[in-house]
Amino acid sequence: MAISHTQLKAFHAVALNGGFTRAAQQLCLSQPAVSDQVRKLEDYYGVMLFLREKRQVRLTEVGERLFGMTQRLFDISADAHDMLMDYRTLSTGTLNLAVDAPVHVLPYVARFCARYPGVDVKIETGNTDEVLERLFGYQTDIALLGRSIEDERLMTLPLRSDPMLAFVAHDHPWAQRESVCLADLANEPLVLREQGSVTRLSLEEEMAAAGLRIRKAIEVEGREAAREAVAIGMGVGVVSAAELGSDSRLRGLPIDDSRHRFTETLVCLRAQSSRRILTTFFDRVREELEGGC
Known part of the structure; x- marks a missing residue:
């Protein structure tokens, strides 16, 4: 029988x-109940x-020796309680995020960190397939x-x-245009993301649906890497409109017939x-999101 x-x-x-x-007052028990528990332990x-x-x-x-042990036991129990309460109130802890694009989540992370400064937040990047693999592999908490x-x-x-948004270098012939269409993209060399990228897959699907190569x-x-390749004039890039950001070397162009x-x-x-x-x-x-922030 376990103790x-x-x-x-x-x-x-009691000790x-x-x-x-x-002791009974501390434990909110009757004195006979406390005496009974101690007697059972002795017996x-x-x-x-x-x-x-x-x-x-x-x-x-033997009581002195046992008291030394129970003192350590209940000290550890109190430490465990304090530690778990810290996690419950988010006074401490770690939150790992794997993201395809930090720009979309950083404002939320910033406000979370301001509210819970004891939480250590870590962000790693990758394409959608990579971050999903990390999530299912329990290597990250949120993707x-x-x-x-x-x-x-x-x-x-x-x-x-x-x-979807096309983008070109500031000295590209399209830099003065207001927009482009999918057929325009078929006539220009494109800077493509790696296989597994949602950006690339989306572009390929839309071009194929329009009968374009x-x-x-x-x-x-x-x-x-895509931004840098476009900036030095290697071709036209495609990106989500939210991800182009501000870069004087680049010009974003809406794609009129992109759905x-x-x-x-x-x-x-x-x-x-x-x-x-x-x-x-x-x-x-x-x-x-519900408050429109």
Whole structure:
């Protein structure tokens, strides 16, 4: 039989308070109940833990040794309580995010960090397939995907939806135009993202649906590499309108006949969705979306 936590708690209270009456008051129990728990502990192990005198009780040698152990035990129990309460109130903790584009989530993260400064937030980037793989591999807590997804294993929260945008170098012949069309893109060498990129897949699908072919100038990995390749004149790039940002070297051009929209969706594993830190982050983001922030 495993040692009784209730009996140890009663013994510790008596040793700490120097008597059964004060121990009973501390534990909110009757004195006979506390005495019974201590007696059961002594009887089971065949030891005497207290010398019971008329006006006081004193620890025996074995009682002193046990008291040293229960002191450590309940100190650890108090530390565990304090630690878990810190996590409950988000006074501490770690939140890992894997995102396809930090620009979409950074404002929410900034406000979360301001409200919960004790939480250590870490962000890593990758394309949608990569961040989803990290999520299912329990390598991250939350993922931001560049597409809508239906998977009953996931809890999802759509963040935004933006149109497709072409972009060129500031000295490109198109830099003075107001917009382009898909047919224009078929006649220009394109800077393409890596396989697995939602941006590339979306462009390929839309061009194919229009009966147009893609001329590849170069294939690069990541948005920054695509921006740099376009900036030095290697070809025309395509990106979500929300991700072009401000760069004097580049000019964004709406695609008049493009119907595709890039969605950004915040997801976490449903099996993990009850974790306080995850529910709080999702709740804060949802409140901002509903409030129009």
